[in-house]
Amino acid sequence: MQQKEMLYEGKGKKLYKTDDENLVISEFKDDLTAFNAEKRGSEQGKGILNCKISSEIFKLLEKNGIKTHYVETLADNLMLCKFVKIIPIEVVVRNIATGSLSKRLGIKEGEALPFTLVEFYYKDDALGDPLINDEHALILNCVKSVESLDVLRKIGREVNSVLREFFDKKNLILVDFKLEFGVDKDGNILLADEITPDSCRFWDKDTKEKLDKDRFRQDLGNVKMAYEEILKRILN
Numbered sequence: 001m002q003q004k005e006m007l008y009e010g011k012g013k014k015l016y017k018t019d020d021e022n023l024v025i026s027e028f029k030d031d032l033t034a035f036n037a038e039k040r041g042s043e044q045g046k047g048i049l050n051c052k053i054s055s056e057i058f059k060l061l062e063k064n065g066i067k068t069h070y071v072e073t074l075a076d077n078l079m080l081c082k083f084v085k086i087i088p089i090e091v092v093v094r095n096i097a098t099g100s101l102s103k104r105l106g107i108k109e110g111e112a113l114p115f116t117l118v119e120f121y122y123k124d125d126a127l128g129d130p131l132i133n134d135e136h137a138l139i140l141n142c143v144k145s146v147e148s149l150d151v152l153r154k155i156g157r158e159v160n161s162v163l164r165e166f167f168d169k170k171n172l173i174l175v176d177f178k179l180e181f182g183v184d185k186d187g188n189i190l191l192a193d194e195i196t197p198d199s200c201r202f203w204d205k206d207t208k209e210k211l212d213k214d215r216f217r218q219d220l221g222n223v224k225m226a227y228e229e230i231l232k233r234i235l236n
């Protein structure tokens with residue numbers, strides 16, 4: 001597989017073309033950003049950790065019947081993926097209130113939600129990724145029909161079921177996470193992007209210690225150690 005020119009550079013990854021038009025290579029970066037990149041940092045080795053974590057999670061999801069863009073891990077920080085057109089919606093799935101939900105609605109941080117909440121945010125940095133409803137998503141042409149939004153919600157809940165149970169066995173609480181989806185050349189909706197401590201919140205079940213990007217967002221220190229701990233528990 002030959003790596004060709006860069007297609008796109010995001011906050012956490014670079015995307016490269018390959019000699020196969022249906023495949024791309026995703027390079028996981030060490031950069032860390034928060035609050036729409038108002039806060040920037042870097043953690044040497046984070047890209048490798050995230051590539052390994054995301055690879056393991058995509059393999060687990062595929063094993064459980066969830067279709068993803070993952071093809072194979074090519075090197076420490078390089079993942080081969082199917083080429084998809086990204087749907088500009090960030091699907092956030094929440095089990096426990098924290099972050100922007102607590103801030104927006106005043107629900108106490110750490111309170112278990114009575115049911116799993118799925119939210120849509122419009123993926124637009126200039127607008128600061130605003131929370132949107134189904135009608136907004138249709139008006140913004142994010143998808144063609146409300147059925148596609150139902151598919152995103154359904155897959156979001158399925159991913160939650162698989163991951164919540166998996167991480168529970170690793171003594172971790174899956175607090176919330178963000179998913180992105182893309183459409184492949186045949187029109188299939190595939191889970192895309194990454195699933196890492198950059199895009200999820202994990203708390204230790206016993207100590208409630210935060211083991212994710214909140215350590216960077218909130219200046220808690222030991223960012224890399226937290227990501228290493230997540231990989232270690234996934235592999236054990």
Ligand code: TMP
Nearest residue numbers: 098099100101176177178198199200201
């Ligand atoms: P929030 O509470 O800040 O809205 O975050 C909800 C979840 O989504 C959390 O697991 C972190 C993740 N997330 C991203 O992956 N990217 C983002 O840009 C934001 C704001 C959150």
